[in-house]
Amino acid sequence: MYSLGTYVVLDPGIVRTDDDDVVVDDDEPPSKKLETIAKAPKPNTPHSKYLWSRVRKNITNHTTRHFGGRRVIQPMTNLPSFPGAQRPARSYRTDADGVSIATYEWGNESDPPLFLVHGGSDFAGTYDVFAPIMAAAGYRVISWDHRGHGDSDHTALYGWDADIRDALTVMSSITNKAAPVVAHSKGGALMLQLADASPYRISKLVNIDGMPSKRRMPDAPDHDQTRMMAGEITGWLDFRHEAALAYRKPGSLHDLAMRRGKMNPRLPIEWLEYLVTIGARQDDDGWRWKLDPTMRFGGFGPWRPEWTLLRMIALGMPFLGLIGTIDEPMGWGTRPRDLVPWIPRNGRLEAIHDVGHFVHIEKPNEVSTMILEFLS
Amino acid sequence: MSTTAGTTQQLVHNKVSLALHTLRVGSGTPLLLLHGLGEHSPSTVPEVAARWPGPIYALDFTGHGQSSVPAGGGYSCEILLADVDIALRHLGGACLLGRGIGAYIALLAAGARPELVHGAVLTDGPGLAGGATHISAVTEIATVGDRSGHTPDPWALIELSRDARPANYASTFARLSVTGPNNIDPIAVCCVVRPPWIEAINEEPGVMTGLSAQEALESYAAR
Numbered sequence: 001m002y003s004l005g006t007y008v009v010l011d012p013g014i015v016r017t018d019d020d021d022v023v024v025d026d027d028e029p030p031s032k033k034l035e036t037i038a039k040a041p042k043p044n045t046p047h048s049k050y051l052w053s054r055v056r057k058n059i060t061n062h063t064t065r066h067f068g069g070r071r072v073i074q075p076m077t078n079l080p081s082f083p084g085a086q087r088p089a090r091s092y093r094t095d096a097d098g099v100s101i102a103t104y105e106w107g108n109e110s111d112p113p114l115f116l117v118h119g120g121s122d123f124a125g126t127y128d129v130f131a132p133i134m135a136a137a138g139y140r141v142i143s144w145d146h147r148g149h150g151d152s153d154h155t156a157l158y159g160w161d162a163d164i165r166d167a168l169t170v171m172s173s174i175t176n177k178a179a180p181v182v183a184h185s186k187g188g189a190l191m192l193q194l195a196d197a198s199p200y201r202i203s204k205l206v207n208i209d210g211m212p213s214k215r216r217m218p219d220a221p222d223h224d225q226t227r228m229m230a231g232e233i234t235g236w237l238d239f240r241h242e243a244a245l246a247y248r249k250p251g252s253l254h255d256l257a258m259r260r261g262k263m264n265p266r267l268p269i270e271w272l273e274y275l276v277t278i279g280a281r282q283d284d285d286g287w288r289w290k291l292d293p294t295m296r297f298g299g300f301g302p303w304r305p306e307w308t309l310l311r312m313i314a315l316g317m318p319f320l321g322l323i324g325t326i327d328e329p330m331g332w333g334t335r336p337r338d339l340v341p342w343i344p345r346n347g348r349l350e351a352i353h354d355v356g357h358f359v360h361i362e363k364p365n366e367v368s369t370m371i372l373e374f375l376s
Numbered sequence: 377m378s379t380t381a382g383t384t385q386q387l388v389h390n391k392v393s394l395a396l397h398t399l400r401v402g403s404g405t406p407l408l409l410l411h412g413l414g415e416h417s418p419s420t421v422p423e424v425a426a427r428w429p430g431p432i433y434a435l436d437f438t439g440h441g442q443s444s445v446p447a448g449g450g451y452s453c454e455i456l457l458a459d460v461d462i463a464l465r466h467l468g469g470a471c472l473l474g475r476g477i478g479a480y481i482a483l484l485a486a487g488a489r490p491e492l493v494h495g496a497v498l499t500d501g502p503g504l505a506g507g508a509t510h511i512s513a514v515t516e517i518a519t520v521g522d523r524s525g526h527t528p529d530p531w532a533l534i535e536l537s538r539d540a541r542p543a544n545y546a547s548t549f550a551r552l553s554v555t556g557p558n559n560i561d562p563i564a565v566c567c568v569v570r571p572p573w574i575e576a577i578n579e580e581p582g583v584m585t586g587l588s589a590q591e592a593l594e595s596y597a598a599r
């Protein structure tokens with residue numbers, strides 16, 4: 001027995017949808033299973049059509065590999081699932097001036113749009129539990145993989161403005177009216193800038209632990225900070241010389257989940273293994289994260305975290321900030337009391353206790369209830 | 377370097393091909409010219425550098441001149457710094473003569489690689505000032521249309537003309553520049569226009585002011 005995303009094979013070889021039981025030989029390869037399903041009677045109700053597309057999608061779930069520029073599609077089977085996780089109902093590409101952005105949607109196309117923005121080193125699939133809850137509440141939920149992340153193009157250059165421009169391209173392809181946005185971590189900081197510069201784009205903003213403060217800056221004298229910065233600069237420059245040859249280390253699905261676990265120590269291994277099936281690809285020598293290997297965690301530059309807070313306090317639209325109280329490697333190290341002076345007039349901050357940086361993943365029901373209340 | 381005057385080499389910086397032009401061959405410390413925002417390298421030695429005794433090269437930044445144009449922008453001065461670092465390692469070190477944004481990049485390079493930069497001469501030109509620091513800047517222009525793929529890349533003009541240059545950031549690079557073997561006055565401010573980042577480094581030790589670009593180059597050539 002294995003799981004097909006949210007749909008479980010009830011008995012070996014039987015996939016249950018609304019209308020029919022479709023008999024599939026569990027020992028057959030995915031292509032044969034798909035063929036069997038294709039010959040079966042088609043579902044009638046909208047919901048069963050949706051289930052049908054989900055079953056097809058899961059059976060044909062595939063990874064792409066590149067051999068000398070030729071794209072090869074390889075089926076994958078027996079992939080981990082996670083309770084409540086659903087892959088998007090629709091996925092397509094959005095062209096952002098030559099950069100192909102992988103875009104995803106959950107829920108009915110006729111429902112009002114809600115944009116979800118992921119954080120650095122993540123991808124839209126990290127919303128696979130949260131997004132379906134929002135879709136079930138009546139939203140057309142749209143998210144995308146940032147450039148260099150997930151299935152979006154790897155580009156030569158990455159930058160804050162470029163990420164915001166890509167976001168605007170995706171958002172404009174859905175609506176030119178103000179729409180609500182829920183954004184996590186770096187995505188939250190990006191959306192604070194967008195909300196400040198283009199307030200007519202965002203009707204309500206939820207920022208999940210994406211409110212950087214100065215706390216990460218070490219309490220060191222000027223000359224020590226200068227020396228530390230010198231190390232960061234030379235490390236980054238040295239890496240740029242080798243960037244063209246950079247590649248991600250392969251491993252088993254479990255290896256990749258364990259590696260990610262070092263950055264996401266509070267998330268269950270079952271979730272991390274599920275993420276591997278979306279955010280990584282399977283090559284001949286193992287699984288690799290799709291994240292562009294030329295991207296590096298950390299770095300240096302003129303940007304100062306307090307600039308984001310200056311933008312946050314100026315916002316005019318309704319604002320909800322959510323923050324966990326437990327610091328994590330991928331978090332900003334911000335404490336609720338650091339943010340209190342910077343909450344905008346129409347905003348509020350909720351500190352959620354005993355939760356880390358991935359607030360919406362650790363507590364999807366509690367957080368989604370709070371956000372749905374706010375959005376309503 | 378075994379090159380001929382008037383030739384161009386292509387250097388690899390990740391997915392970008394950088395054009396490094398040889399303007400004059402010779403021996404001794406090379407002079408590397410860094411152009412302004414939206415400009416490209418000159419094809420001949422400019423008058424200001426005519427008396428430089430060694431070989432002279434000029435680099436086209438990413439998205440400029442004969443360097444390649446990446447899709448979808450994403451420019452920063454730090455990426456241009458990495459362009460220069462690729463050229464510096466190729467040349468084995470150089471004295472830098474920067475115009476406009478090239479002047480700011482010369483400062484960053486002098487701080488980032490004090491062992492490879494024998495002096496940085498900062499002069500006026502396009503892109504000298506940079507952007508403000510506390511302003512949210514987002515463009516709703518989603519495509520550059522027919523200009524896509526051509527130099528100068530419009531995304532470079534949009535993004536680099538408002539690249540934030542906080543005074544204390546520039547000062548940090550000025551301080552780092554004196555940590556190398558060429559630690560006596562490694563930076564020469566020769567521009568007339570004085571944006572805040574220039575005013576900030578004027579206060580730092582190791583920064584020469586009041587010289588013309590020719591005088592500064594002569595000073596570095598004599599070392």
